[in-house]
Amino acid sequence: MHLQRLVLPTYFWLFVLYLFTPLMVIAVMGFRDSNFVAFPINKWTTDWYHEILFDRDIQSSLWLSLRIAVVSTAISIVVGLPTAFLVARTKGVLRGALISILLLPAFLPVIVSAISLRIFAGKIGLETGMLAIALGHAVASMPFVVIMVLTRIDSMNRNLVDAAQNLGADPIIVLTRIVLPYLSPALFGAFLFSMLLSFEDFVRSFFLGGFDQTFPVLLYSRLRFGFDPGLAAVSTIVLIATTCLGLFAERILRGRRARSSQQKKGSPTND
Amino acid sequence: MTNSAPAIELKNLSKSFGAMQALNNLSLRIEQGVFLTLLGPSGCGKSTILRLIAGFMAPSNGKVLVGGHDITRTPAHTRPVKMVFQDYALFPHMNIAANIGFGCEMLGMPRGQIVRRCNELLDLIRLPDIASRYPDELSGGQRQRVALARALAPDPEALLLDEPLGALDLRLRRQMQQELRAIQRTTGKTFVFVTHDQEEAMSMSDTIVVMKDGSIEQIDSPEAIYQRPASAFVASFVGSANLVPAKVRGRDAETLTLYLYGQEWRVPLERVTSPVTPDVGDSATVVIRPDAFHIGIGRADIDLQLSGHLEERTYLGSRQNLKLRAADGEVAQIELSATEVASEGEALDVHCNTERVAILAGAADPI
Numbered sequence: 001m002h003l004q005r006l007v008l009p010t011y012f013w014l015f016v017l018y019l020f021t022p023l024m025v026i027a028v029m030g031f032r033d034s035n036f037v038a039f040p041i042n043k044w045t046t047d048w049y050h051e052i053l054f055d056r057d058i059q060s061s062l063w064l065s066l067r068i069a070v071v072s073t074a075i076s077i078v079v080g081l082p083t084a085f086l087v088a089r090t091k092g093v094l095r096g097a098l099i100s101i102l103l104l105p106a107f108l109p110v111i112v113s114a115i116s117l118r119i120f121a122g123k124i125g126l127e128t129g130m131l132a133i134a135l136g137h138a139v140a141s142m143p144f145v146v147i148m149v150l151t152r153i154d155s156m157n158r159n160l161v162d163a164a165q166n167l168g169a170d171p172i173i174v175l176t177r178i179v180l181p182y183l184s185p186a187l188f189g190a191f192l193f194s195m196l197l198s199f200e201d202f203v204r205s206f207f208l209g210g211f212d213q214t215f216p217v218l219l220y221s222r223l224r225f226g227f228d229p230g231l232a233a234v235s236t237i238v239l240i241a242t243t244c245l246g247l248f249a250e251r252i253l254r255g256r257r258a259r260s261s262q263q264k265k266g267s268p269t270n271d
Numbered sequence: 272m273t274n275s276a277p278a279i280e281l282k283n284l285s286k287s288f289g290a291m292q293a294l295n296n297l298s299l300r301i302e303q304g305v306f307l308t309l310l311g312p313s314g315c316g317k318s319t320i321l322r323l324i325a326g327f328m329a330p331s332n333g334k335v336l337v338g339g340h341d342i343t344r345t346p347a348h349t350r351p352v353k354m355v356f357q358d359y360a361l362f363p364h365m366n367i368a369a370n371i372g373f374g375c376e377m378l379g380m381p382r383g384q385i386v387r388r389c390n391e392l393l394d395l396i397r398l399p400d401i402a403s404r405y406p407d408e409l410s411g412g413q414r415q416r417v418a419l420a421r422a423l424a425p426d427p428e429a430l431l432l433d434e435p436l437g438a439l440d441l442r443l444r445r446q447m448q449q450e451l452r453a454i455q456r457t458t459g460k461t462f463v464f465v466t467h468d469q470e471e472a473m474s475m476s477d478t479i480v481v482m483k484d485g486s487i488e489q490i491d492s493p494e495a496i497y498q499r500p501a502s503a504f505v506a507s508f509v510g511s512a513n514l515v516p517a518k519v520r521g522r523d524a525e526t527l528t529l530y531l532y533g534q535e536w537r538v539p540l541e542r543v544t545s546p547v548t549p550d551v552g553d554s555a556t557v558v559i560r561p562d563a564f565h566i567g568i569g570r571a572d573i574d575l576q577l578s579g580h581l582e583e584r585t586y587l588g589s590r591q592n593l594k595l596r597a598a599d600g601e602v603a604q605i606e607l608s609a610t611e612v613a614s615e616g617e618a619l620d621v622h623c624n625t626e627r628v629a630i631l632a633g634a635a636d637p638i
Contacts, residue, residue: 159360162327165347166354167425168377181364 023239030233037227048233058234061218068130068205068214069198072137076194077187079138080145087146088153099147106143113140114207121208129210136204141194148193152186185253192249196242276339278303278429278461279324279352284333286319293319295485296333301429301463306455308464310472311482312508317465319485321431324463326350338428348377353422354431357438359414361406367393367417368402374425392420395454412443419454429461436471448475469509473497481505497560498627499544503635506558513559513604514635519549527630531557533599536575538625549632558629561592561606566613569622577603581619595619 033043052058087098105113117136118128126132156179164178180187202216209217215238222231279301286294294316301307309317322328324335326347334343342350353374361370371392372385380388393399396416406414415435422430435451436444452475455462466472472479473493481488481496481504489501500506503514521528526537527549538557540548549555559575569576582602583594586609593605593613605621613619 157358157360159356159358160362162325162347163354163356163360164362164373165327166325166350166352167374167421168348169373170348173377178362184364 026232027236027239029229030236032229032232035228037229037232048229049237052230052234052237055230057213057218058215061213061215064130064212065199065215068134068137069195071130071134072141072198073191073194075134075138076142076145077190080142080190081149081183081187083142084146084149084153087150099150102146103143105139110140110203114204117204118207127210128208129212132208132210133205133214134198136208137194137198137201140201140204141197144193144197145190148186148190149183152183156182189249189253192245196245199242275303276336277301278305278338279463280334280336280339281320281324282334282336284320284323284335285331286316286323286328287331293485294323294330297485297487298333299480299487299490301461304459304461305477306452306462306464306475307478307480308466308472308476309480309482310466310469310509311488312467315482316485317467317482318433321354321433321463321465324350324352324429325354325431351428352431353425353427353429354433355418355422355435357434359406359418359435361414361417361421363406366403366405367409370406370417371421371424374421378425388424392424395423395457396420411439412447415439415447416450419451423454423458423460427460429463432462432464434465434467436466444471451475473509479509481508483508499629500558500631501544501546503556503558503631506629506631507635511561511604511606513557513561515557515559515601515603516634517555517557517630519551519553519555522548522551527555529555529557529630532575532577532597532601532603534576536625538628538630542625542628542630543632544629545631545633547632549630553632554634556631556633556635558631559603559623560627561604563623563627564603564605564607564621565623566607566611566619566621568620569624574622574624575628577621577623579603579619581613581615581617584613584615593619595621 028041029037030048031044031046032038032041033045033047083102087095087102090098114136117132117139121128121132121135126135160178160182161174164174169177200216201214202220205214205217206220213221219231219234277300279299281297281299284294284297284299285292297316297320299320309320311317319328323330324337326342326345330343334341336342337351362373365373368386368389371389375385375388389402390399393402396419398413398416401409401413401417406417409417415438418435419430432451436447439447448471451462464472464475473496476493478490479493479496480490483504489496489505491499491501496505496509500509500512506512507514515531517529517531519527520530520535522540525540527540527543529536529538543549544558564577577595577597579595579597581593582596585592589609591607591609591611591613593607595603595605597603603621607613
């Protein structure tokens with residue numbers, strides 16, 4: 001009986017081990033005082049961290065990746081939000097068709113999407129580089145933005161709009177004072193997700209990139225000269241930064257829900 | 272308001288959704304300061320009327336007037352009527368003060384005045400300390416009152432209430448009915464209240480409009496609706512009723528001779544409540560409320576006398592419901608005080624006075 005109860009936890013923790021061991025190895029390697037990545041580690045150092053923090057190429061690639069993430073996220077939200085409104089008010093078969101069309105890019109093999117974007121950019125005379133990458137990333141994240149926002153719109157009580165209108169709000173005020181605040185958790189989630197998606201993208205950035213390299217592309221090009229502990233160090237920093245961002249977002253989103261559900265529990269339903 | 276125009280007037284209003292006719296050429300005058308209830312089963316078009324007055328949809332035909340002004344083409348956000356929704360529809364991301372003040376803010380009222388108005392209303396709904404709380408921190412009854420305050424805040428011409436008590440439990444519902452009625456009296460506002468609960472309609476309204484299939488069946492005071500129903504539908508929808516089939520055997524200037532329960536009964540003509548008075552040979556329906564029967568032998572010249580045996584008895588605490596099988600095989604539902612002695616299977620004599628019945632022309636459709 002006792003043993004049976006241990007099967008699932010054991011299974012789970014073994015999987016966790018498999019998931020995180022490679023990451024732990026990377027994190028540890030960043031402290032190895034040698035030009036090569038290998039075990040055992042006899043001498044420890046923080047030089048690698050020190051070095052990559054002041055590496056001009058890495059700095060500028062991170063900066064480029066960040067700008068691309070911001071621009072592509074802005075595009076996908078500006079395009080995705082009205083699209084979500086359109087889908088939300090569409091009923092029946094057409095709605096399903098619209099959603100399928102919108103989701104298609106998300107299921108396309110990334111390499112196919114990247115090559116076609118590259119060819120398309122060439123045809124319309126768009127130079128490879130930051131703008132091309134940002135547009136490519138926007139294409140990739142738009143489906144997720146639409147679905148996240150759409151789910152929230154669908155959960156919205158239609159009477160809220162009627163009530164605001166009834167109290168004298170014109171369509172602009174209804175949008176800015178009622179609808180957008182209601183959608184804000186979904187918009188925040190879509191924003192973070194889109195940022196991360198853009199930041200970590202390699203394939204599209206590789207195909208659409210110009211002279212300047214985004215961070216993942218730079219890492220890849222460095223790898224061709226061998227994997228030194230510096231790359232382990234920078235990978236670890238990025239890993240920690242994105243994990244913190246993810247936890248922070250989760251905390252904010254869950255914090256809200258916890259607050260409201262707690263208060264529902266705390267107060268009687270009827271007085 | 273100093274003018275004498277009705278608060279709201281609907282003229283030949285029709286609304287159809289595709290092939291479905293939700294409202295059928297309906298006209299209605301709602302006077303200033305009344306508590307008017309639209310009562311009917313779901314799908315009778317009562318909520319459609321509210322949505323047309325509020326401007327959430329446009330009528331297929333006809334006009335909506337508020338305070339004598341035609342607002343049929345006025346956009347919803349500039350109409351001077353405010354609505355209380357069944358699910359309250361409080362703005363979840365705004366606190367109670369912001370919710371209540373929203374309407375005034377839209378009118379461009381200065382900040383200080385909005386705060387004063389908001390406090391006034393919080394006092395009116397007897398919840399003075401909740402201004403900075405959020406809707407999800409309130410109980411159902413409190414949210415209900417806030418929704419009412421929010422609609423009253425911009426001082427509307429009329430208040431539209433769409434089954435606002437539907438989500439509350441029975442006890443709280445009764446309490447809120449009294450409170451709502453009291454607030455209507457204090458503010459003197461015109462209330463247009465929609466419900467499918469006949470008891471609720473009876474206990475709160477000055478005027479009840481009974482609706483069926485997109486048309487008005489009867490407009491009257493609660494007493495008249497109950498005692499003088501204009502149709503079998505109204506009689507059976509509002510309270511319970513025996514709809515007894517009858518034949519007209521005779522008619523003179525003052526009375527109608529009816530044949531029912533295997534006997535003749537003379538009833539004053541003024542008990543006829545349908546628009547048409549049935550003539551000799553016609554079918555009629557006699558509406559007898561279960562509580563109109565009394566045990567024992569009545570006055571032979573006036574009362575309807577029924578003898579039969581008691582088939583079923585349901586004890587209800589202070590009252591009891593009896594099912595009497597009359598000599599001719601017809602059944603009568605009877606409601607008596609529980610102190611009256613009656614036991615199943617025994618013979619029972621009951622009588623009913625002409626004052627407590629209503630006569631309708633035609634046979635009643637089985638409902």
